Amino acid sequence: MKYISTRGQTKPMDFSDVLLMGLAPDGGLMLPEHYPHIDRTVLDEWRTLSYPKLAMAIMQRFATDIPAADLQDIIERTYTTEVFGNAEITPVRKLENDIHILGLSNGPTLAFKDVAMQFLGNAFEYVLKKKEARITIIGATSGDTGSAAEYALRGKDNIEVFMLSPHGKMSEFQRAQMYSLTDDNIHNIAIDGMFDDCQDIVKALQQDAEFKAAYNLGTVNSINWGRILAQIVYYFKAYFAVTSSNDEQVSFSIPSGNFGNICAGHIAREMGLPIGRLIVATNENDVLNDFFNKGAYQPRPTDQTHITSSPSMDISKASNFERFVYLLLDKDSARVHELFEGVKSGQGFDLSDLMEAVNSRYGFAAGKSTHTDRLQTIKALYEQHGELVDPHTADGIKVAKELQQDGEIIICAETALPVKFAETIIEAIGPMDIARPAHTEGLEDLPQHVVILDNKAELVAEQIRQYVKANPA
Numbered sequence: 001m002k003y004i005s006t007r008g009q010t011k012p013m014d015f016s017d018v019l020l021m022g023l024a025p026d027g028g029l030m031l032p033e034h035y036p037h038i039d040r041t042v043l044d045e046w047r048t049l050s051y052p053k054l055a056m057a058i059m060q061r062f063a064t065d066i067p068a069a070d071l072q073d074i075i076e077r078t079y080t081t082e083v084f085g086n087a088e089i090t091p092v093r094k095l096e097n098d099i100h101i102l103g104l105s106n107g108p109t110l111a112f113k114d115v116a117m118q119f120l121g122n123a124f125e126y127v128l129k130k131k132e133a134r135i136t137i138i139g140a141t142s143g144d145t146g147s148a149a150e151y152a153l154r155g156k157d158n159i160e161v162f163m164l165s166p167h168g169k170m171s172e173f174q175r176a177q178m179y180s181l182t183d184d185n186i187h188n189i190a191i192d193g194m195f196d197d198c199q200d201i202v203k204a205l206q207q208d209a210e211f212k213a214a215y216n217l218g219t220v221n222s223i224n225w226g227r228i229l230a231q232i233v234y235y236f237k238a239y240f241a242v243t244s245s246n247d248e249q250v251s252f253s254i255p256s257g258n259f260g261n262i263c264a265g266h267i268a269r270e271m272g273l274p275i276g277r278l279i280v281a282t283n284e285n286d287v288l289n290d291f292f293n294k295g296a297y298q299p300r301p302t303d304q305t306h307i308t309s310s311p312s313m314d315i316s317k318a319s320n321f322e323r324f325v326y327l328l329l330d331k332d333s334a335r336v337h338e339l340f341e342g343v344k345s346g347q348g349f350d351l352s353d354l355m356e357a358v359n360s361r362y363g364f365a366a367g368k369s370t371h372t373d374r375l376q377t378i379k380a381l382y383e384q385h386g387e388l389v390d391p392h393t394a395d396g397i398k399v400a401k402e403l404q405q406d407g408e409i410i411i412c413a414e415t416a417l418p419v420k421f422a423e424t425i426i427e428a429i430g431p432m433d434i435a436r437p438a439h440t441e442g443l444e445d446l447p448q449h450v451v452i453l454d455n456k457a458e459l460v461a462e463q464i465r466q467y468v469k470a471n472p473a
């Protein structure tokens with residue numbers, strides 16, 4: 001299978017090459033030339049597979065340039081009880097009536113990003129070894145992404161990680177998670193500034209072509225194809241968990257920010273998984289809610305992004321959205337190019353004439369949840385079911401309940417565990433002890449390793465020079 005860009009100007013590439021990429025050279029996003037179709041007979045064969053076996057069956061249709069035995073080895077080392085706390089990896093539990101919760105947050109950093117990032121870490125290491133290459137990952141994080149990346153890449157050969165975070169702006173738990181790591185290849189840098197300042201520094205270094213080449217700079221952001229691929233697997237797994245025959249349809253409600261998670265659901269549906277509706281749940285940052293209800297996409301400048309109590313969805317632009325629009329526009333890459341160049345310069349676009357396809361053919365629906373909704377949902381679920389959910393998951397459940405149709409089965413993604421966002425849980429319910437997995441006991445008491453720097457790209461560059469040997473010019 002070959003990979004092409006949504007903008008149509010990149011030559012077809014292999015999976016291994018795409019794996020190490022951020023944006024395509026033409027500014028688009030990489031995706032497979034076509035999505036493989038899975039018929040009902042194959043679905044039946046997959047129904048009883050364990051998580052790693054199912055992951056193998058799905059991924060080998062996409063990662064065709066990795067020998068099967070090697071891919072299987074990567075997958076089997078990734079999806080273990082040891083890493084995800086249980087053999088199901090992404091277990092489903094029933095909430096009420098036809099609403100289920102899909103537990104995606106049982107990995108090392110207690111957020112769904114681990115499911116993909118743990119795979120990516122092992123796949124990166126494998127591909128770099130094959131190519132005899134190395135990579136310096138630089139990233140900016142306000143919490144979940146950075147810690148998931150660090151836990152996936154810690155101790156890996158030929159990979160150095162420099163993760164920038166805004167000094168004093170993350171939760172105590174998130175800080176402890178990242179800064180307590182002692183691996184030599186993990187470098188935590190706290191910047192005296194905001195998240196956007198961190199991101200600007202990353203951008204500045206990435207755009208310095210000479211520096212980028214000298215130190216093999218790379219990223220692991222949410223547009224990475226390997227992450228999307230790994231996320232497709234749990235849509236299949238969850239579908240099998242709540243149905244007994246492939247004649248049944250199931251919908252998913254996904255708390256969304258960059259459109260990465262739900263994009264994987266969209267691809268699973270395109271592959272033939274009997275998904276009814278894909279429900280996009282947003283917080284107060286509702287650009288996606290607007291698009292999926294009205295057909296107008298109007299990204300906002302970062303200074304108009306709301307800071308909310310479901311912070312991992314605080315985005316002003318949905319960076320994976322282009323993958324869906326490409327398909328919606330029948331792979332018209334010239335048009336995609338035009339629309340998203342517009343987005344880059346702050347313009348929106350209107351595809352309201354295609355809403356019939358968005359809703360019926362592709363099955364999308366959307367709703368929004370606010371701080372008050374989130375608190376009410378957390379409180380009600382706890383009082384009625386003894387069920388504690390994090391603020392992002394609460395957004396998804398709120399929207400699912402609001403949009404649920406007669407007889408519709410909806411699986412709501414649990415994208416983080418409540419202990420990560422204790423403040424909001426306590427605001428909703430009152431003082432309480434929030435359960436946490438054993439491996440995070442005492443986390444906040446461990447010594448922390450972090451370098452605090454002024455908000456200057458050059459200071460970060462110096463850190464990189466100090467730890468990474470430059471390639472000869």
Ligand SMILES: *Cc1c(COP(=O)(O)O)cnc(C)c1O
Binds near residue numbers: 111112222257
């Ligand atoms: C990243 C994240 C999201 C949003 O996922 P996208 O793939 O960006 O849409 C939702 N909830 C949590 C807890 C996250 O960390």
